[in-house]
C-alpha cells in the first residue's frame with residue numbers, strides 16, 4: 154500500500170517518526186510512455202501524470218507537507234491564494250486535518266472543477282477583484298497579521314513535498330532523464346524539481362542543525378542518480394514574466410492555472426534554469442491547446458490546458474530543430490483534464506470546419522441506427 158510521499162520519502166523530508174502526517178495518499182503517480190511524442194523526437198518520452206493525485210494536481214505533494222507542518226505548529230486555520238489547484242488541495246488537506254481553510258481566488262478566473270472542490274470541502278472562498286498576484290499579496294499580509302498559516306509555495310514545506318516527484322522519476326527510470334519539461338506559473342514546481350534532482354544526485358544526510366535531535370544521528374544515504382537533467386520550463390506567452398524579464402501586470406492566457414504575472418519563486422526558477430543548463434521559454438495559447446489536444450487524442454492522457462505547456466514546449470523546440478534525438482525526456486503534466494472539461498468540448502483544435510465542437514451524437518434507441526451512426 155502506497156503510504157503518501159512523506160512516509161515514502163521520510164528520510165529526505167523535515168519530519169521524524171513522531172510527526173503526525175496529514176495525507177490523502179498523494180504521490181506514486183504514473184510515469185506513462187508517450188509513443189507519439191517519442192516518435193516525433195526520435196527518443197523516449199515519458200509523461201509524469203500528476204493529475205492522478207488525490208485532488209487531481211501536483212499541488213497535493215506540497216500540501217501534505219504544508220498542512221503537516223501547520224498541524225505541527227498548532228495552526229487552527231490556513232490561507233492560500235490560488236488560480237485554483239492550490240485552493241482545491243489546501244481545502245482537502247485542511248479538512249483531513251480539521252483546520253479551517255481560507256482561499257483567495259481571482260474573480261471569474263477559476264475553472265469550475267477547481268471551484269467545486271474548494272466549495273465541496275467547505276473552504277472559506279473569497280473571490281478577489283484582481284489577479285492571482287493580487288490574491289497572493291493579500292494572503293501574505295493576512296498570514297503576517299492574523300492567526301492563519303500561509304500554505305502557498307512561498308512556504309518552504311510546499312517545495313519540500315513537491316521535490317518528491319523528482320525522486321519518483323529517478324526511482325522509476327533508474328537514473329535522471331536527459332531533459333525534464335514542465336509548465337512554469339508561480340515557479341514553485343520547477344524550483345522543487347531542481348531541488349529534488351540535485352539532492353538525489355549526491356549523498357544525503359538530514360541537516361543536523363534542523364533543531365530536531367532525531368536528525369543528528371541520521372545515517373548518510375548514497376546518491377541515487379548519476380546526473381541531473383536539463384530543465385526546460387514553459388510559460389504562457391501572455392503570462393511570461395520570467396521570459397520577458399519583468400513582471401506582467403495584466404497576464405492573460407486560456408491556461409488560467411498559470412495566468413500569473415509576478416512569480417513568487419522567480420529567482421529560484423532562474424537558478425534552476427541556469428544551474429541545469431536549461432531554458433524558460435514561452436508557448437502561445439494556440440500551441441498549448443494543440444498540445445492539450447495531442448495528449449488526449451494521441452497519448453490517451455487528459456489534462457487541463459496549462460498542464461500541456463511542457464508538451465507544447467517540446468513540440469515547439471523540436472520544430473525549431475532544438476530537440477536532440479536519442480534522448481530520454483520526462484514531461485510533467487500537472488493537472489487532470491476534468492478540472493477544466495470545457496476545453497475537451499470547445500477546444501478550437503477539435504472543432505470542425507464550421508466551428509462546431511465535438512458534440513456527442515444523439516439517436517433513437519435502435520441498434521441499427523446506432524450501428525449506422527458508428528459507421529459499422
Ligand SMILES: Cc1ncc(COP(=O)(O)O)c(/C=C/C(=O)C(=O)O)c1O
Nearest residue numbers: 235236238239338339340341342487488
Ligand atoms: C495545473 C497547473 N499547472 C502548472 C502550474 C504552475 O506551477 P507553479 O509554477 O509551481 O506555480 C499550476 C499552478 C497553480 C497555482 O499556482 C495555483 O493553484 O494557485 C497549475 O495549477
